[in-house]
Amino acid sequence: MKIKLPGFISEEVGLGDVIKSVTSTVGIKPCGGCEKRAETLNNWVSFTPWDRHR
Numbered sequence: 001m002k003i004k005l006p007g008f009i010s011e012e013v014g015l016g017d018v019i020k021s022v023t024s025t026v027g028i029k030p031c032g033g034c035e036k037r038a039e040t041l042n043n044w045v046s047f048t049p050w051d052r053h054r
Contacts, residue, residue, distance in 0.1 A: 006050040014042025 016038030020030070
């Protein structure tokens with residue numbers, strides 16, 4: 001599923017990457033399964049920029 005966000009992002013980003021960034025920012029260290037979960041979440045949901053000129 002792709003979710004279009006107007007003005008918030010400039011390139012496509014997956015949900016797993018968003019969660020990974022937030023948890024890293026708050027100081028949570030990644031575990032062994034984090035990369036696999038991030039990849040799976042990225043395949044399920046991604047956020048894309050909304051092009052209002054299309």
